[in-house]
Every structure is written in C-alpha cells, then in structure tokens.
Amino acid sequence: MxxxxxxxxxxxxxxxxxxxxxxxxxxxxxxxxxxxxxxxxxxxxxxxxxxxxxxxxxxxxxxxxxxxxxxxxxxxxxxxxxxxxxxxxxxxxxxxxxxxxxxxxxxxxxxxxxxxxxxxxxxxxxxxxxxxxxxxxxxxxxxxxxxxxxxxxxxxxxxxxxxxxxxxxxxxxxxxxxxxxxxxxxxxxxxxxxIYHKRESMTRKLPIDTIGLSLLVIWVGSLQLMLDKGKELDWFNSTEVVILGVTAVVAFIYFVIWELGHKHPVVDLSLFKSRNFSGGVVAISIGYGLVFGNLVILPLWLQTQLGYTATLAGEVMAPVGVLAILLSPFIGKILPKVDARLVASTAFAIFALVFFMRSEFTQNVDTGTLMIPTLLQGAAMAMFFIPLTSIILSGQPPDKIPAAAGLSNFVRIMFGGIGTSISSTLWDNRSTLHHAQLTEFTGSHNPAFVQAMHGLMSQGMSEEAAWAVIDHNITVQASTQGATDIFWISAVLFLMLIALVWLTKPIRSSAPIDAGGAH
Missing domain, CATH: 1.20.1250.20 (MFS general substrate transporter like domains)
Structure with missing residues (x-):
C-alpha cells in the first residue's frame, strides 16, 4: 500500500x-x-x-x-x-x-x-x-x-x-x-x-506534546481505575481510591492549563469555544451516561433479583435495536429539512417517557411490560446520536472534523463509564436504604407480618425458614425500589437536558455539516 x-x-x-x-x-x-x-x-x-x-x-x-x-x-x-x-x-x-x-x-x-x-x-x-x-x-x-x-x-x-x-x-x-x-x-x-487511498488528507509534521500526552495518560488512567475499583473498595473510604481521585483532578487541571497554552496541543481544547460543539458534547455525554448506566442496572436487576437467565435478560434488552435500525435512515433523510435541536429534544422526551414507565415497575413485572419501554427506547436512540453528532460537527472546517469527532467521542465514552459507576453505587445505596425502611415493619407489633409468618409456618416451615423467605422478599422489593428510584431520576434529568439542546445555534438546513469545505 x-x-x-x-x-x-x-x-x-x-x-x-x-x-x-x-x-x-x-x-x-x-x-x-x-x-x-x-x-x-x-x-x-x-x-x-x-x-x-x-x-x-x-x-x-x-x-x-x-x-x-x-x-x-x-x-x-x-x-x-x-x-x-x-x-x-x-x-x-x-x-x-x-x-x-x-x-x-x-x-x-x-x-x-x-x-x-x-x-x-x-x-x-x-x-x-x-x-x-x-x-x-x-x-x-x-x-x-x-x-x-x-x-x-x-x-x-x-x-x-x-x-x-x-x-x-x-x-x-x-x-x-x-x-x-x-x-x-x-x-x-x-x-x-x-476507495479512499487517493482521498488522503494533508499532513504536516507536528512536534509531539509529550507533557500534554503524559498528563492525559495520568488523569484518564487514574479516573478510569477509580471508577472501576471504586465500588469494590467502598469509594472514598479507601485510601487507594482517594489517591486515584486526587491524582486525576490535579493532572486534569494541569492538562487543561498546559493544552490551552501549547502551540501544538495533543488535544485541541479550543474546539469548546464553539457553542454548538460544547453544548452538543455536554448533551450527548450526559444523555449517553444516563442510558449506559441504566443499561447496566436493568439486566443486573433482572438476573440478580427476578431470576432471569443471562440469555433471557439479553432478549428483554434486544428490542431496543428494532426501532433504532428502522428509524435511523428516516431520521438521516429528514434531518437536513428540520431543526436538529427539535429531533434531539424529541429523543430526550422519549427517553424521559421510557424511564418514567420503568420507574413504575414492581418485582411482579411481566416480560411483555418490560419490553414495551425497551422497544420505545430504540426510537429515542435513533433520534439521539444522529442530530447531536450533526450539531457537534456543524460549522467545523474539514481539517478540524477528526479532532472534533475524536474529542466528542472521548467525552461521551468517559461519561459512559462515569454513568455506570454512579448508577451501580446509587442502586446499592438506595437498595440498602429501602431494605432498612422495609424491615421496620417486621416484628410482632405488625399484624400483617405476624399473619405472613403464621401462613408460612403453617406450610411446614420452621421459624428461621419463614424469616428467610420474608427477608428474601424484602431484599427483592428493596432492590426493585432502588432501581426504580434511578429510573425516575434519569427521567427527570432527560427532561432537563432538553433545555441544554436549545442553547446551541440552529444549523443551516441546506448543509448541516460540510466535510468538503469550511463554512
């Protein structure tokens, strides 16, 4: 070649x-x-x-x-x-x-x-x-x-x-x-x-920004390790997590200062001066973090609490692809004719509806009810990536598009990891809180609890076995309430993100993104 x-x-x-x-x-x-x-x-x-x-x-x-x-x-x-x-x-x-x-x-x-x-x-x-x-x-x-x-x-x-x-x-x-x-x-x-070997972009020899690259490796590596190890080590109660967190913050601050002042930065932070780039990146990253975080919790809840196998949990999640695949070409076709901000707002509104529906789930939810919001989520996914990517890259000259696409994807991927860590930690904390609240209703002072115990023991169970059954039911209920809390919070945050989308400028309908020549 x-x-x-x-x-x-x-x-x-x-x-x-x-x-x-x-x-x-x-x-x-x-x-x-x-x-x-x-x-x-x-x-x-x-x-x-x-x-x-x-x-x-x-x-x-x-x-x-x-x-x-x-x-x-x-x-x-x-x-x-x-x-x-x-x-x-x-x-x-x-x-x-x-x-x-x-x-x-x-x-x-x-x-x-x-x-x-x-x-x-x-x-x-x-x-x-x-x-x-x-x-x-x-x-x-x-x-x-x-x-x-x-x-x-x-x-x-x-x-x-x-x-x-x-x-x-x-x-x-x-x-x-x-x-x-x-x-x-x-x-x-x-x-x-x-196809593309005769369409190569111009190259120029740039000095390697070794300090910027070193700081990038340090702060991204520290942050990712902190997010991966945090839950396992009980977050900031662990010295290791605190050291990783402090290292990430200090290296990040130095990285931003260094890159903004460097003639040939390894990451072009000046892209954030564009209102569409910064607004679009924040909206797509927070949205992706919320979706990705919930994408981890939903199958985990199904498998650990409701007894679903990995295959069945996968089947419940699979319908998200149906409307996503069917609608993507349609969204791509109409996007030049409509305001991308309107399409992105519709996506966030559908996401909000999906998570409000999930916030109503109980431990007795059937597979059909689980699949309805998952199917709807596919429509939101189709209207999410395409218009927001269009907003992010709009107005960028062709030589800046690889840098803009790289930086926006980087921030989005980082928020996916952050969303996963926050969601799983919040789920644990909310489940523990609900478990403590529900156990307050157990004991001889509660007639319903006494009746439930008598009912189980009349089936031939020992008192310990009856207690174990009730404790298991409380754990499932607490875990379900913890998950639905996160779904409800996610729905509210998606509605708030709509306002962020409208801080960006409208894109000219004739040419949303010009990759062949600068605007």
Missing part, C-alpha cells in the same frame, strides 16, 4: 458502488470496534476459568481495553494531522487485527490484558475517523444520511456483543470472540484502501 498526501482541494462526494462499498467498509470497522468493547462482558467467567483467575481479575479484560481506548480517542486529531486520516484509519484496523489475534492466542491473563491494552489503544482513532471519512463521502445535504448509517452500527454492535459473546462462549471457545474480527477487519481494510 502506498499513501500520498494530496492538496487540500474540496473532495468530490463518492457516488454509486464506491459510495455503497465505502459506507459498508467504514461501518464494518466501527461495528468490529464497538462489538469488541462489549463482546467480552458475558465471556468473563469462561475466560477467567480457563486462565485460572477469579472473575474479579477477569474484569480487567474489559477495563484494560476501555482505559487504553479512552486515552487514544482524543489523540485522533493530532495523529491525523501527522499521518493523514486514511493512512491512520487503515493502520488502526491492521494493528487492531494483530492485537485481536494476540488476544485469542494469549496463554495467560497477563498476556491477554497486555493484548487488550494494545487493542484498545490502536482502536481509538477508528470511530472518529470513520465519521470524518463518511462525511467526506457524501454531499453536505446528505450528511444526515451518512450519520444515520454510521449510527446504526454503533447502536446494533452493543446489543449484538453480549448475545454473540455468550453464544460463542457456549458453543465454541472464548478465543473466537477475538478471531471473528479477522475476516471483518481484512475486508474493511482492503475496501477502505481501494
């Missing part, structure tokens, strides 16, 4: 078969990347058992990928200017395939973690560059359509990941969750090179 940098003439949009093949290739690379961040989740017991470590140690397979990925995503802008977006994208795919092969061949947990760190690090530029290359392939008026195709893959992959990972672990061996990347990646790399 030979790569050459071309003059910064506005690129002509692709047409016909090249456009179709280019869209498929870029989307497949994103699908492979996003799939790998979730496919290992359900395979942790199989991996840890095979490599002779505890399931807790096995979770480092997920953590190591996410930490390395979070650090490399915001470097996309700098790396693109240094090497060119096509060259960087294809190198990212090839190195990802190499890392996937090493993951599958790993003889021990330490080797697997090292391979996952490499995999996460080289995967970083893939998602933002796929957005940038895709937007350059379509006319500005069709940019909504480009984002719709991109959005569909990012919506389907997290749903497919656990289902595919579970099926592979049950029917084959766990290394195959990594080996399946190889044919996908080879096709994506070949197709991308054959």
């Amino acid at each position: 030979s790569f050459t940098s071309h003059s910064p003439q506005p690129l002509m949009p692709l047409t016909g078969g090249k456009l179709v093949l280019g869209t498929v290739a870029l989307s497949l690379a994103v699908f492979m990347n996003v799939l790998d961040s979730s496919i290992a989740n359900v395979s942790i017991p199989a991996i840890s058992g095979d490599l002779g470590v505890s399931p807790q140690q096995g979770t480092w397979v997920i953590t190591s990928f996410s930490v390395a990925n979070a650090i490399s995503v915001p470097l996309t802008g700098w790396l693109t200017q240094r090497f060119g977006q096509v060259r960087l994208f294809i190198t990212s795919i090839i190195l990802f395939l190499l890392a996937s092969t090493l993951c599958g061949l790993a003889p021990s947990m330490s080797v697997l973690i090292a391979a996952r760190v490499l995999q996460g690090a080289v995967a970083g530029p893939m998602i933002p560059l796929s957005q940038s290359l895709l937007l350059g392939s379509y006319t500005p008026a069709k940019s909504g359509m480009a984002l719709a195709f991109w959005g569909m893959t990012t919506l389907v992959a997290p749903i497919m990941g656990p289902l595919l990972g579970g099926w592979i672990s049950d029917n084959y061996t766990w290394p195959w969750i990594f080996y399946i990347n190889i044919p996908i990646g080879i096709f994506a790399a070949w197709a991308t090179w054959s």
Whole structure:
C-alpha cells in the first residue's frame, strides 16, 4: 500500500458502488470496534476459568481495553494531522487485527490484558475517523444520511456483543470472540484502501506534546481505575481510591492549563469555544451516561433479583435495536429539512417517557411490560446520536472534523463509564436504604407480618425458614425500589437536558455539516 498526501482541494462526494462499498467498509470497522468493547462482558467467567483467575481479575479484560481506548480517542486529531486520516484509519484496523489475534492466542491473563491494552489503544482513532471519512463521502445535504448509517452500527454492535459473546462462549471457545474480527477487519481494510487511498488528507509534521500526552495518560488512567475499583473498595473510604481521585483532578487541571497554552496541543481544547460543539458534547455525554448506566442496572436487576437467565435478560434488552435500525435512515433523510435541536429534544422526551414507565415497575413485572419501554427506547436512540453528532460537527472546517469527532467521542465514552459507576453505587445505596425502611415493619407489633409468618409456618416451615423467605422478599422489593428510584431520576434529568439542546445555534438546513469545505 502506498499513501500520498494530496492538496487540500474540496473532495468530490463518492457516488454509486464506491459510495455503497465505502459506507459498508467504514461501518464494518466501527461495528468490529464497538462489538469488541462489549463482546467480552458475558465471556468473563469462561475466560477467567480457563486462565485460572477469579472473575474479579477477569474484569480487567474489559477495563484494560476501555482505559487504553479512552486515552487514544482524543489523540485522533493530532495523529491525523501527522499521518493523514486514511493512512491512520487503515493502520488502526491492521494493528487492531494483530492485537485481536494476540488476544485469542494469549496463554495467560497477563498476556491477554497486555493484548487488550494494545487493542484498545490502536482502536481509538477508528470511530472518529470513520465519521470524518463518511462525511467526506457524501454531499453536505446528505450528511444526515451518512450519520444515520454510521449510527446504526454503533447502536446494533452493543446489543449484538453480549448475545454473540455468550453464544460463542457456549458453543465454541472464548478465543473466537477475538478471531471473528479477522475476516471483518481484512475486508474493511482492503475496501477502505481501494476507495479512499487517493482521498488522503494533508499532513504536516507536528512536534509531539509529550507533557500534554503524559498528563492525559495520568488523569484518564487514574479516573478510569477509580471508577472501576471504586465500588469494590467502598469509594472514598479507601485510601487507594482517594489517591486515584486526587491524582486525576490535579493532572486534569494541569492538562487543561498546559493544552490551552501549547502551540501544538495533543488535544485541541479550543474546539469548546464553539457553542454548538460544547453544548452538543455536554448533551450527548450526559444523555449517553444516563442510558449506559441504566443499561447496566436493568439486566443486573433482572438476573440478580427476578431470576432471569443471562440469555433471557439479553432478549428483554434486544428490542431496543428494532426501532433504532428502522428509524435511523428516516431520521438521516429528514434531518437536513428540520431543526436538529427539535429531533434531539424529541429523543430526550422519549427517553424521559421510557424511564418514567420503568420507574413504575414492581418485582411482579411481566416480560411483555418490560419490553414495551425497551422497544420505545430504540426510537429515542435513533433520534439521539444522529442530530447531536450533526450539531457537534456543524460549522467545523474539514481539517478540524477528526479532532472534533475524536474529542466528542472521548467525552461521551468517559461519561459512559462515569454513568455506570454512579448508577451501580446509587442502586446499592438506595437498595440498602429501602431494605432498612422495609424491615421496620417486621416484628410482632405488625399484624400483617405476624399473619405472613403464621401462613408460612403453617406450610411446614420452621421459624428461621419463614424469616428467610420474608427477608428474601424484602431484599427483592428493596432492590426493585432502588432501581426504580434511578429510573425516575434519569427521567427527570432527560427532561432537563432538553433545555441544554436549545442553547446551541440552529444549523443551516441546506448543509448541516460540510466535510468538503469550511463554512
């Protein structure tokens, strides 16, 4: 493969078969990347058992990928200017395939973690560059359509990941969750090179901002480790968590000061001067954090409290993809004709409705009732990513789009981790509080409790067994109330996010995003 940098003439949009093949290739690379961040989740017991470590140690397979990925995503802008977006994208795919092969061949947990760190690090530029290359392939008026195709893959992959990972672990061996990347990646790399190698972006030799990069690694690494270990170590009651937290805050403050004053920053924080970029990034990140946090709690609640198997819990979550896939092309088509802020507001309103419906769940909820809000959530997902990404990238000159896409994806991914940690901790705390409140109604002073005890003991149970049954029921009820508290809070926060969307400026309907030339 030979790569050459071309003059910064506005690129002509692709047409016909090249456009179709280019869209498929870029989307497949994103699908492979996003799939790998979730496919290992359900395979942790199989991996840890095979490599002779505890399931807790096995979770480092997920953590190591996410930490390395979070650090490399915001470097996309700098790396693109240094090497060119096509060259960087294809190198990212090839190195990802190499890392996937090493993951599958790993003889021990330490080797697997090292391979996952490499995999996460080289995967970083893939998602933002796929957005940038895709937007350059379509006319500005069709940019909504480009984002719709991109959005569909990012919506389907997290749903497919656990289902595919579970099926592979049950029917084959766990290394195959990594080996399946190889044919996908080879096709994506070949197709991308054959279509885009003459569409390389301009490159310029930039000095490496080593201090900025070091500070980025320190604060992101500390924050991610704090979020991953916090719940296990009882948060700020642990010296380790306090040290990680202080390190993250101090390094972050120094990082911001350094990057704003540096001539060639490793992360271009000046992008936040744009009202649409900053407003859009905050809205999409908080929204994503809420969705992702709840995405962890719902299946956990179903499995730990209501007796659902992992497969059944996956089936309850699966309908989210139906409306998301059906509506994404439609949203992409109408987006140039309507105000993106209106579409994003509709998404937040539907999310609010979904979580208000879930806040009414009880421990006796049936599968049909569980699936209705999940199905509706798919419509909100289709109206969430596409218009907000459109707002974030609007008005950015083509040379800034990789940096803007990289930085916005980085903040969104970080908020996903923060949302997960806050939601699971809040669920524990609220469940404990409800359990304490419910146990106040037990004892001989409560006729209903006495009657329940007599009823259970009349069935031949001992007093201890009857107590155990009632305590189990209280635990399930408390855990359910804890989960519904979080659903209710999420619904209120989604309604508040609507106001944030309207702080951004309207996008010109004729050209939401111009990837071929600056506004």
